[in-house]
Every structure is written in C-alpha cells, then in structure tokens.
Amino acid sequence: MARTPEGVALVRGGLPGELVEAELRPRKNHLEGWVKRLLEAHPERYPKPLPPSADLPLAYRAQLPLKQGLVREVLARIARVDLEPHPIAPSPSYGPEPGLHYRTAAQYALHPLGGLAYRYPGTYDLLRLDGDPLIAKPMEAVFSLLSGWPLGGLEEVALRASLYEGRVLVAFIGGAPGLLKRSARALLQEGVAGVVWAEASPKGRFRGLVRPLGGELSLLEKFGDVLATISVQSFAQVNPKAAGSLYQEAAHLAGSGRKAVELYAGSGVLSLHLAPRFEEVVAVEISHDAVKRGEADRRRMGVENLVFHRDDARVLPQLLPAELVAVNPPRAGLSAEVVRALLEGRPPRILYIACDPATWARDVGRLVRGGYRLVFARPYDFYPFTHHVEVLSLLVLGP
C-alpha cells in the first residue's frame, strides 16, 4: 500500500518498504496496479522470476511470520478475541527449495503470439510465461508441451495433476471441440492422462458445457488418510500435502461422538476423515459434481456411516442436533443464516476451516458474542508466494 497525491494505491507485486514504479488504474475508492519496475528491492525479495499470481515475492522463511501476524491481527481487530494462534504450519516440501512446486492445478491464457500466459487479474493484459516454478513437477512437461503447441482458437488451458498417480489432466477452454480432437489425441500419446473441452462461459470457470475429448476424466489424489477423486473441472485443494495435514489435525480436534455435520463439504475429504470418529456423518455440499465424486470415494472406501446431501448450507437446522458442525465456506465466509442456525442450534463444537482470515474473524466474533469460545486457531500455508492463508480453528460452547 502506498500513498500518492491522487490517493491510496494498492500495488501488486510490491513489498513493504520497496521503491517501485507502478502503472495505476483508478478503482472506486483507491488506485490499483502492478509493479512495472523495481527501483529499491526489499532485502529478502525472492531473486528469481515468479508468475504475477505470486503476489508475495519474498524468501520463503520471511513469508511465514507475515501470515502468522495477519491471523493474529484479524483475531484481535475484527473478532476482538484474545487468543494467540498456534504457530503456522508451513507448506510441506515438494523439492529442495521450500515453497515451490506445490500447486497441482493451474490455468493459463493462450498468448496471441504463441505460448502460455497469465492474465493480470481484472485486466486483459497478458504476461507470456517461460515456466512456472509454483506448479507440481508432473505438470512441468505438460507446460512445455503446451507452450510450443499450435493451439489456435483456444482461450485458455487448465491443468490438474495427481501427485499420487504422477499424472496430469488437461482442459481446453473455448474454441470448437470438433477441431481439438486431434490435439487431444496427440496429448494422450505424449502421456497426458485425459483431456476435456470446456465452453468459455461468462458464468465462470467450468460453469458451462464440459465434454470429454479422450482418456480419463478423473484421477486419485492422496489428502491425509484419504484417496480422493479429482478432476480438472471441479474444486479440490491445490496443495495436497498441506491440505492432508490440515484434515488430519482437524479430525484430531473434532474429537468423537454420535453425529457430525460438515457444511460446504466439497467432495467430503474432511467428512471421510471424521467418519471413523463419529457414528454418523452428514456432508452438505451444493455442487452436484463434488457430491458425485464424494459418493464414489465413500463407496470405494467402504464407508457406511457417511451421507451426502446435495443442498445449500441453509439446511443446517434440519440436521441438528449434532455434537460437531464442521464448516469450510468459500471466501465470503458463513451467511448470516448459517450463523443464526449455529447460534440457535448450539452444537457443542464448531470446527471452522477458513480460506479468508478476515471473514473468518468476522464469523468467529459473531459466534463468540453468541456464547462460543475460540479454543484453537492455527494458520496453514497452502499457498506459498501468495498472500493467501488458511486457518484451522475450533470453537466450543460455553465460557
């Protein structure tokens, strides 16, 4: 953040204390932009090129205290809760250099001059990429293959790797599926596990038609104690080792009992970790595709005490009482309706996993004012080299 004569400017790619030249565009109440030229670098700036999505270009060891501090700060300022979070769990290692090669999913624009590119968020500007040091090792060969490939007519490509299988799925986004069949076949011959075509939908990523072009539609990935089905077109955590340790610690914190309910369950990887500890587990998720994958995983693992509900989290009152309610909402956090249902239903324990510390702190504040106590919070670094941080937390009813 910088102060300019025209107002406050938020500059992506800049670090506190740096002197940079940035191109700024006006937003509603501030200016926003990107570093174009670095004039005086932070002493711990990461020295090698990173894609623009890496908005925290610092030496890995210097990233962790910043994320720990962020969670401490939102707890005090937004939640108004006096609790020192447990030390941040760093991203597990995927190679000799910490913080690199952790992403098992990535999406690139096709540069009109050839090659893969990143779109600067909120703009049509493209940055052509020679490589991406954040992607998982099995994706690197596919990245180079696609960089040199004549993929005319396409808008974007998406990649999803399984570290467990060491294989990669590809989605072609935009263009005409009929014209892409030959490219898909050629990719399969090069060892890609499966290729789909997806319509470039204005509703968002993978919200339109998706058609298989060849090979497999899904792979298995290991998250903690669970082998889960993943596909290129639906949500799964992108740092499988970090997410796996979070699910294991979450299951430990959840304790045991008769009934647990998980809201925003995705394909139910956390619910599958809870199933051995509770007599009955109910997983609520709005996406059909995620529920279908979760149901397949449940059957493959022979788990009998987990039920999926394809529904909105608002159904919570119908599913209570339960000893534990686990929630892992999108960045917007819990809706007012879900917070009300929790405060009225009063489950003894709430396990809250968050991908946005600010909305998490807002919700924790509401729950604490409604009679809960925050007894545990630990930041997890799922996304090195970005400002993102996950939080695992436990609230219990009573003083």
Ligand SMILES: C[S@@+](CC[C@H](N)C(=O)[O-])C[C@H]1O[C@@H](n2cnc3c(N)ncnc32)[C@H](O)[C@@H]1O
């Ligand atoms: C952050 S993801 C968590 C997924 C899962 N717990 C995991 O770790 O993989 C949030 C999930 O909430 C689902 N979701 C979003 N809004 C919802 C709603 N109103 N009711 C139920 N599920 C919702 C999304 O489809 C997505 O799968």
